[in-house]
Amino acid sequence: MSNGSTLWHGRFEGGPAEALMAYTVSLPFDRRLGPQDVRGSRAHVAGLVRAGLMSSEDGDLVIEALDRVETELAEGTLEFLPSDEDIHTAVERRVTELAGEAGARLHTARSRNDQVATDLRLWTREALTDVVDGVLALQEVLASRAAQTFDVTLPGYTHLQRAQSVSLSHHLMAHAWALSRDVDRLLSTITRADVSPLGAGALAGTSLPIDPEFTARELGFAAVFDNSLDAVGDRDFVAEALFDLALLGVHLSRIGEEWVLWTSEEFGFARLDDAYATGSSMLPQKKNADIAELARGKSGRLIGHLTGLLATLKGLPLAYNRDLQEDKEPLFDAVDQVVLALSAIGGMIATAEFAPEAMDAASGAEVLAATDLAEFLVRAGHPFREAHATVGALVRRHLGGEGSLADLAAADLGEEVRAFFGGLNGASMRTSRGGGSPAACREQHARLMQRLETDRGRRAGQRA
Numbered sequence: 308m309s310n311g312s313t314l315w316h317g318r319f320e321g322g323p324a325e326a327l328m329a330y331t332v333s334l335p336f337d338r339r340l341g342p343q344d345v346r347g348s349r350a351h352v353a354g355l356v357r358a359g360l361m362s363s364e365d366g367d368l369v370i371e372a373l374d375r376v377e378t379e380l381a382e383g384t385l386e387f388l389p390s391d392e393d394i395h396t397a398v399e400r401r402v403t404e405l406a407g408e409a410g411a412r413l414h415t416a417r418s419r420n421d422q423v424a425t426d427l428r429l430w431t432r433e434a435l436t437d438v439v440d441g442v443l444a445l446q447e448v449l450a451s452r453a454a455q456t457f458d459v460t461l462p463g464y465t466h467l468q469r470a471q472s473v474s475l476s477h478h479l480m481a482h483a484w485a486l487s488r489d490v491d492r493l494l495s496t497i498t499r500a501d502v503s504p505l506g507a508g509a510l511a512g513t514s515l516p517i518d519p520e521f522t523a524r525e526l527g528f529a530a531v532f533d534n535s536l537d538a539v540g541d542r543d544f545v546a547e548a549l550f551d552l553a554l555l556g557v558h559l560s561r562i563g564e565e566w567v568l569w570t571s572e573e574f575g576f577a578r579l580d581d582a583y584a585t586g587s588s589m590l591p592q593k594k595n596a597d598i599a600e601l602a603r604g605k606s607g608r609l610i611g612h613l614t615g616l617l618a619t620l621k622g623l624p625l626a627y628n629r630d631l632q633e634d635k636e637p638l639f640d641a642v643d644q645v646v647l648a649l650s651a652i653g654g655m656i657a658t659a660e661f662a663p664e665a666m667d668a669a670s671g672a673e674v675l676a677a678t679d680l681a682e683f684l685v686r687a688g689h690p691f692r693e694a695h696a697t698v699g700a701l702v703r704r705h706l707g708g709e710g711s712l713a714d715l716a717a718a719d720l721g722e723e724v725r726a727f728f729g730g731l732n733g734a735s736m737r738t739s740r741g742g743g744s745p746a747a748c749r750e751q752h753a754r755l756m757q758r759l760e761t762d763r764g765r766r767a768g769q770r771a
């Protein structure tokens with residue numbers, strides 16, 4: 308490789324070793340920052356012209372070259388060279404080919420350190436906004452399936468043991484509420500990513516008269532850095548994004564686990580649409596919930612990305628260190644995986660067919676009325692602990708083969724308790740706020756729709 312090929316060749320007598328380039332290049336993955344690099348460079352050029360560090364003629368030439376590079380990137384016609392270490396090098400090299408000496412002024416008062424931080428913040432702002440869109444879309448699927456299933460009951464579980472019957476809509480909306488916290492977190496991470504590091508230079512600012520506030524405004528950043536050392540070394544926004552995506556991934560994993568169970572023959576609570584199920588290469592009868600399983604499986608990788616980045620960051624001295632180049636692959640992959648998951652899971656849930664008869668049969672199991680019987684005794688004035696023991700004894704007799712729980716309870720407590728048996732009967736009694744009755748779920752649904760509306764508004768307020 309020729310000595311004159313890198314951005315930093317001046318200080319070196321010999322060219323870089325193949326092994327060095329092979330190990331250190333980031334172009335294969337950071338080319339994804341191309342559009343952001345062009346935008347950041349445009350703002351930087353505007354700042355240089357404004358500061359009198361570049362003539363407006365040169366500025367026009369460089370902007371024109373940047374426009375061309377943007378098109379070449381979009382069309383995939385930008386030819387990369389072996390000496391292009393990263394996307395920043397490639398863009399500047401191409402701009403200089405196109406704009407000559409004017410292009411050679413582009414990197415005035417700028418370092419790749421503030422440049423890469425700027426590009427990545429721009430990218431993160433947009434990518435997390437896309438993730439928010441995906442989360443909102445999945446919440447809408449859950450909300451619309453919930454609106455169809457107020458009067459279907461299934462057992463609510465604790466310890467995966469049947470506990471009390473609840474409306475199916477209650478189950479579906481439980482996941483939607485968890486997702487609303489993900490929306491909160493993502494929007495709040497965006498506000499902390501929305502700070503411009505451009506103008507921090509390599510680490511210490513510059514002796515040239517640039518105006519970081521101007522370039523921040525040009526790029527639509529809400530704020531500008533206060534400390535150049537921090538600005539180039541800070542990847543908190545990446546760690547936060549990875550945490551948000553990991554926890555969102557955990558929520559999707561829990562949905563996935565539920566659907567693996569629901570679609571199993573043992574539960575039989577839902578049937579997947581053919582378009583969202585997979586078959587087996589050997590077992591002709593199989594219809595598998597691979598989307599649900601991968602939502603579960605890929606959450607491991609999302610957690611890994613977070614812990615990997617935190618480990619990379621923990622020992623770094625101020626300010627920029629090349630270690631920071633390791634921020635991109637996990638972030639890109641986490642965003643890609645979560646966006647794909649949201650859409651696949653949304654499609655799976657939107658098209659699945661529920662099996663209300665199987666759910667109702669399971670939620671009609673007699674013992675699920677036990678708590679309702681105890682609460683009946685509480686309404687009649689008994690202390691709850693005593694009522695619990697009374698019903699517990701009835702359950703023990705029932706399980707010991709003395710008869711159905713309904714008969715035993717009717718004999719001891721009165722015929723009216725027969726009305727508590729049956730999934731929907733039991734569920735209908737749990738009308739407390741946020742509870743599992745169809746009536747409480749209708750109210751909950753109205754609050755969920757309100758919340759979705761608010762969150763769509765908050766999302767629309769994002770600049771990206």
Ligand code: ARG
Pocket residue numbers: 333337392393395419420423627629631632633
């Ligand atoms: N590819 C590098 C990264 O992703 C860009 C910054 C390089 N800066 C440097 N001083 N070598 O971090």
